Amino acid sequence: MKIAIVCYPTFGGSGVVATELGLALAQQGNEIHFITYKQPVRLDALSENLHFHEVNVPDYPLFQFQPYELALSSKLVDMVKLHKIEVLHVHYAIPHAYAAYMAKKMLQDQRIKLPIVTTLHGTDITLVGSHPFYKSAVEFSINHSDCVTSVSESLKQDTLDLFNIRKEIQVIPNFVDFTKHSNHSEECERGVIAQSHERIISHVSNFRPVKRIMDVVKIFEKILNEIPAKLIMVGEGPDKEKAMEYCAKQGIDDSVKFIGKSNQVFEVLCYSDLFILPSETESFGLAALEAMMMKVPVISSNTGGLSEVNVEGKTGFLFDVGDINGMAKKSIELLKNDDLLEQFKTNAQNEARKFDLNQIVDRYIAIYQDALVLD
Numbered sequence: 451m452k453i454a455i456v457c458y459p460t461f462g463g464s465g466v467v468a469t470e471l472g473l474a475l476a477q478q479g480n481e482i483h484f485i486t487y488k489q490p491v492r493l494d495a496l497s498e499n500l501h502f503h504e505v506n507v508p509d510y511p512l513f514q515f516q517p518y519e520l521a522l523s524s525k526l527v528d529m530v531k532l533h534k535i536e537v538l539h540v541h542y543a544i545p546h547a548y549a550a551y552m553a554k555k556m557l558q559d560q561r562i563k564l565p566i567v568t569t570l571h572g573t574d575i576t577l578v579g580s581h582p583f584y585k586s587a588v589e590f591s592i593n594h595s596d597c598v599t600s601v602s603e604s605l606k607q608d609t610l611d612l613f614n615i616r617k618e619i620q621v622i623p624n625f626v627d628f629t630k631h632s633n634h635s636e637e638c639e640r641g642v643i644a645q646s647h648e649r650i651i652s653h654v655s656n657f658r659p660v661k662r663i664m665d666v667v668k669i670f671e672k673i674l675n676e677i678p679a680k681l682i683m684v685g686e687g688p689d690k691e692k693a694m695e696y697c698a699k700q701g702i703d704d705s706v707k708f709i710g711k712s713n714q715v716f717e718v719l720c721y722s723d724l725f726i727l728p729s730e731t732e733s734f735g736l737a738a739l740e741a742m743m744m745k746v747p748v749i750s751s752n753t754g755g756l757s758e759v760n761v762e763g764k765t766g767f768l769f770d771v772g773d774i775n776g777m778a779k780k781s782i783e784l785l786k787n788d789d790l791l792e793q794f795k796t797n798a799q800n801e802a803r804k805f806d807l808n809q810i811v812d813r814y815i816a817i818y819q820d821a822l823v824l825d
């Protein structure tokens with residue numbers, strides 16, 4: 451099949467899911483065309499059936515805001531015609547589903563069909579999409595997609611609660627690729643980060659307010675009062691400065707490493723003993739699933755779809771948003787008990803196997819086939 455994928459090319463979860471899916475589809479022999487404003491970060495090599503087409507938005511002084519959706523929908527039309535694309539899969543509704551609809555209409559004018567599959571990821575519904583400034587356009591573009599998927603049951607419910615949706619929403623959870631990452635435990639160089647008696651705790655996110663990274667450092671501070679440990683903070687974003695200042699003020703900055711945006715996430719997870727994700731909202735929590743695949747138990751909030759990934763008392767523990775004391779107490783209990791920690795590590799990896807890429811790719815293929823019939 452010839453499939454075009456539109457996504458955000460950044461480190462965000464939706465871009466990661468879109469890229470990993472494209473890579474897997476290409477490996478199965480499908481021809482994949484990524485269409486976005488920059489080469490996706492996890493798309494390191496292009497090949498005969500893996501292509502990237504850049505969307506350019508020329509600056510023009512008249513515009514206060516450059517019209518990206520317009521450039522994207524034009525590019526989609528051109529690429530669909532040039533490469534005979536059969537299906538368009540857009541990740542993150544804003545503005546991708548909207549641009550996809552415009553491209554579909556333009557192509558219809560030329561008697562060319564373009565079935566659209568829209569995957570909802572989280573903030574496109576819960577934080578941004580439902581804002582009155584965007585709501586009508588988001589609702590319209592979801593209802594005019596040929597097939598709609600969401601990454602969790604929780605996100606599906608949020609979508610139905612927040613919008614007037616006439617389309618069926620199919621839940622296809624996010625996934626991890628065990629063949630790529632989970633087998634290199636012998637290469638984990640924990641010595642570069644911590645001494646042998648120290649536990650290693652990690653957090654990966656975009657450091658936006660929704661991730662509550664101040665909770666992460668406060669939980670760690672309480673852990674550090676009881677256990678020798680290091681905290682690795684992976685990512686960049688608006689709350690990073692505040693968290694760094696807090697660590698310096700509390701005198702724990704020697705134990706907290708902020709390593710910025712990184713392609714080394716799996717190396718960090720490889721030597722981590724615990725992953726902390728105390729988010730305000732989280733439709734799925736791909737970062738938690740990636741940690742679990744790497745045998746890292748998760749302490750998280752119980753918001754959104756996190757309980758569909760992190761299993762209470764088995765792969766980790768879940769708490770109400772903001773329950774720093776509860777999260778710290780359970781972290782300490784786990785980290786102090788070698789046998790219990792080992793059990794949770796094994797459980798985490800076993801649970802992650804339920805989200806193995808191979809099962810999920812086939813579900814997307816089935817959706818593409820449905821979309822071809824529906825259009």
Ligand code: GMT
Pocket residue numbers: 461462463464465467542571572573574576601624656658660731732733734735736737
């Ligand atoms: O977490 C983010 O803010 C990034 C965002 C995105 O769209 O890139 O992530 C959302 O999509 C991920 C992939 O489906 C989910 O795992 C995240 O839970 C979701 N984030 C939120 O709902 C806050």
